[in-house]
Amino acid sequence: MQNRFTPAPPFQSxxxxxxxxxxxxxxxxxxxxxxxxxxxxxxxxxxxxxxRVPYGTRSAAEILHFTRQTLxxxxxxxxxxxxxxxxxxxxxxxxxVRNEYDLPILGVVLPGARAAARLGRRxxxxxxxxxxxxNAYLRAIEEANPLAQVWQxxxxxxxxxxxxxxxxxxxxxxxxxxxxxxxxxxxxxxxxYGCTHYPHLEPILRQFVPMSVQFVNPAIxxxxxxxxxxxxxxxxxxxxxxxxxxxxxxxxxxxxxLATQWxxxxxxxQQIILPTVPVS
Numbered sequence: 643m644q645n646r647f648t649p650a651p652p653f654q655s656x657x658x659x660x661x662x663x664x665x666x667x668x669x670x671x672x673x674x675x676x677x678x679x680x681x682x683x684x685x686x687x688x689x690x691x692x693x694r695v696p697y698g699t700r701s702a703a704e705i706l707h708f709t710r711q712t713l714x715x716x717x718x719x720x721x722x723x724x725x726x727x728x729x730x731x732x733x734x735x736x737x738x739v740r741n742e743y744d745l746p747i748l749g750v751v752l753p754g755a756r757a758a759a760r761l762g763r764r765x766x767x768x769x770x771x772x773x774x775x776x777n778a779y780l781r782a783i784e785e786a787n788p789l790a791q792v793w794q795x796x797x798x799x800x801x802x803x804x805x806x807x808x809x810x811x812x813x814x815x816x817x818x819x820x821x822x823x824x825x826x827x828x829x830x831x832x833x834x835y836g837c838t839h840y841p842h843l844e845p846i847l848r849q850f851v852p853m854s855v856q857f858v859n860p861a862i863x864x865x866x867x868x869x870x871x872x873x874x875x876x877x878x879x880x881x882x883x884x885x886x887x888x889x890x891x892x893x894x895x896x897x898x899x900l901a902t903q904w905x906x907x908x909x910x911x912q913q914i915i916l917p918t919v920p921v922s
Contacts, residue, residue, distance in 0.1 A: 659877075660685040660887070661868065662721035664712045666695040667805055667890075667897065669839035670727030671904045673750070674886065676865035681872075685884040687721055692892030696801040697730040698770020698837065705772065709735040713743055715914070722877050725868060726750065727861070729837050730770050733778035746871050753867045754834055754860025755782030761856055762832025764791050766825035769836025771796040779836055793828050797821045797837075804839045807900055809846060818846055826851065834858045842904065889914055 661677065663670050667690045677686055689712055691697075697705060709731045716724055724747045726732045732749030740747050751773075758765050758779075767779045774796040783792050800821075803814050825833060833855055835841050841859045851857075872878040886909070890897045894911035902908040 659720055659722035660687045660884075662687045662689070662716040662719065662724040663727050664689040664691070664716070664724070664731075665727040665838055666690065666697040666730075666801070667692045667839075668842075668901050668904070669801070669804075669837060670725075671901060672838045672841045672859065672861040673725055673727035673865060675904065676861045677868075680862075680865045681869055681878075683879045683881060683883055684872075685879065686886045687716065687719055688886055688888050689716070690888075690890045690892075690897055692890045692897050694891065695805060696770070697728060698772050698801060699798060700730075700772060702734045702772070702776075705731055706735040706738060709739055710742070713739055713747070717743060717745065721745065723748070723868060723872065725864060727838050727864075729754075729778075729860070730772045733773045733776040746875065746877075748864055748868055748871065750838060750860040750864045751778045751836075752782050753863030754836070754858060755779050756786045757860065757863040758832050758834045758858045759783050759786035759790055761858060762830070763787075763789065764828065764830045764832070765793070766822075766828070766830040766833045767792060767794045767836045768797050768800075768821065768825070768833060768840060769794065770801065771798050773836050779834060783834075791828075793825055793830065794836075795821055795825060797840075800843065801837065801839050804842050805900070809842065814843075815846055815849065818843065819850055822847065822851065826855075830855060832856045832858060835860060888912065891915070 661684050663673055663686055726749045729750055732751040736749040774794045780792050783790050799817050808814055888909045888911040894913045898909050898911045
C-alpha cells in the first residue's frame with residue numbers, strides 16, 4: 643500500500659523489530675499494559691491517532707481509511723506484528739486489511755468475544771456506536787457459544803469523557819449508570835469492554851455493578867493471542883525490551899499528560915503529521 647503519511651525516518655533500529663499497537667488515543671494503553679505483563683521481552687511502537695479521536699461515531703469508510711494509513715506507516719517502521727487496539731477498527735476494518743498486508747495483524751473483538759463466551763451466558767457488551775452497529779461482538783459471541791444471550795449498549799460519551807480526563811466528575815458516574823442499567827435489568831453475568839478505553843472506567847463502574855458480574859477486558863485475550871502467534875511464527879523476542887516508542891497524530895504533550903495516570907512514568911511522545919487525504 644502507498645504510504646499516506648508524511649515521510650519519517652524509522653523510530654527503531656534495524657536489529658529490533660517491534661510490535662505495533664495502535665488506537666485512536668489512550669484506549670490502547672490497556673493493551674500496552676498487558677504486553678508489559680505477558681510479553682516483557684517485546685518492544686513496542688505505540689501510535690495514537692489523537693488528531694481524529696474518537697473513532698466510534700465515524701463511518702466505516704473513514705475507519706478503513708484511517709486503519710490503512712496507520713498500517714502503511716507501521717509497515718514503513720518495520721514492525722513484525724500489528725495489534726489493532728481499537729474495537730471500532732477491529733470490527734469495521736480488520737477483515738479487509740488482513741488481506742492487504744504481509745504481516746500478522748490481530749484485532750481485539752474476536753479474542754474478547756471468545757473470552758466472554760467462555761465465562762458467561764447472559765452477556766452485555768458496552769461499546770462505541772460504530773462497534774455496536776457492526777454487530778461484530780454479537781456474531782462472534784454467538785458463534786463461540788450459541789447458547790449465550792447477548793445485549794449491546796452504545797456508549798458514545800465514554801471516550802470523550804476519558805479523553806478529557808473527567809473520570810472523577812459526578813456526571814461520568816451518572817452517565818455510566820444510565821448506560822449500564824439496561825444490562826443490569828437483564829441480569830447479565832458478564833460485561834465485555836467493547837472499547838479499549840473502557841477498562842479505564844472500571845473503578846467507576848464497580849461503584850454500582852455487582853461483584854457477581856464479571857468484566858471482560860479483551861486486551862488480556864488479544865495479547866495472549868499475540869504471544870501464541872509470535873511463538874508459532876518464531877518471531878518472539880528474547881532480548882531486553884527497549885523503551886516503548888510513543889507517536890501521536892495530534893498534540894504530544896496532551897497525550898503524555900493524559901497517559902501518565904496509566905503508565906509507570908510520563909512518556910516521551912513524538913508527533914507525525916497526517917495529510918488531509920479525502921476518504922474515497
